[in-house]
Amino acid sequence: MKFIPRKPREGINVSDTHPLVEAGTLVVGLTAIFIVIALALIFIVEIALYFVPVEKEADFFADWLPEDLATVAPNDDRLRETQLLVDRLALHWGDAPYEFRVEIDDSDVANAMALPGGLIIVTQGLLDQVESENELAFVLGHELGHFKNRDHLRALGRGIVLSLFFSVATGNDVSNLSIKVTDLALRGFSREQESDADEFGLALVYTHYGHVDEASRLFERWDEDDRSLLDIVSYLSTHPATADRIEELEELALRENWPVEGSVTVLKW
C-alpha cells in the first residue's frame, strides 16, 4: 500500500449555511409557529368564554381589577356620580346579571371600556370632556350594551393568552395571571357590535330621560373640533368613526320616534 499525503477535505463535517441564516430561519419559523399557536389558543378561549354562563362570569370577576389600572381615590365625586348614573341606567335593563362597578382610570386620553364582571372603566380624559350628564349617560349606556351582547368577553381571551405567554416568557408564576388593561384595550369590536351597543345605549338613555337630546353631543363636538384630535384617538381606536356614528344615532332616534329635544341634565360636579 502506498502512502499518499493528502490534506483533509473541507466541507464534509461543516454545513456551509451561514450561522445568521440558520438563526434567521429558526427565529422566523418558530415565531410563525408561535403566533399560529397563540391565535389558535385565543380563538379557542374566546369561543369557550361565550359558553361560560353570565352568572359564573359575574361571580368569578366580581372583585377583579386589571393589574395596570391607575384608579382614583374611592371618595372621588366624579367616581360616585358616575357609579350612580350607571346604577340608574342599569335599572332600565330589567334583569342585568351584573353588579356594575365603575372605576376611573387616571389617564388623559378619553376612553371608556366594558370589562369582565361588569367592570366599567372611564378615563379622567373622558370625564373632562363631557359637558352634560346626557352625554356621559350615552357613553355609559353604550358600554352597558357591550355587556348585554357579551362583547366584553372578546378581548378577554386575548388578555388571558397574552399574559399567559408573557408569564412564561419572563419566567413569572403562571398560576398568578395578571391581565393587563393594555391587552384588553387593544381589542377591536366589529361595526355591528358597536352599532348594537349604540342602539342599546341610546334606548337606555331614552328610557331614562324620555328623550335623546345631547346623547351624541360629545361625538358631535369631537367631529367639529380638530383640536381634540389627539384626545379622541384613543376612544376612536376602540370605537367607530364619529361622523358615521352620529348619523346612525340620528337615524335610530328618527326610526324609533325618540324625541331629540328635551331638558338636559347638568353634571353634578
Place this chain on the structure above:
Amino acid sequence: MDGNTVENFSLFMNFGFPLLLLLLAYFIGSMIERRHFRNIRRREDDNVGFPVVSFDTMPDDWNVSDSTMVSGSIVVSLDYFKRVIAGLRSLVGGRVKTYEPLLDRARREALLRMTESARKQGYDAVFNVRLETSRLANSRGDGKGIAGVEMLAFGTAVKFASRFARA
C-alpha cells in the same frame, strides 16, 4: 425613579440585555472561529506529508525502531449565540449547524496537536489514531450545564529504522 423607568429597566434586562449579549457573542465568536480555522489550515499544510493513519495494527512494511503513545487534546466551549440557536433548533430537530464548525475545529485541532507532538519528539508516523470526546460539566453543581467538550486524539507514534521502510 418613577414606575416607567423601573419598567423600562426591567424590560431592558429581560429582553435587551440578552439580545446585546447575543450580538456580542456572535461577533466575537465568529471572529475567533475564523481565526482558528485559518490557523488550523496553515498547520495542516505544514504537516501534510506526515502519515497519521487509523490502522489498528502497524502496516507490515513499516520497519520501526521506537514507539510511544502521543496525544493531543483540546477543550472547546460554546458561545452564547451558538447555544441559543442550538436551543431553538432543539425545538424542531435537525442538523445543529452552529455546533458543527465547533466540533470540526476541535477534531482537527486535537489531531494537529497530536501530530505536532509526535514530530517534535522526532517520530516519523502515527498509527492507530483514535478520537475520544468527553463532556465537562460546569460548576453549577446540578450536572445539567455543560462547560465544554474535550476532544482527545491519541495514537502510537513510531520511528522508522530505515528510510526505505516508508515506501
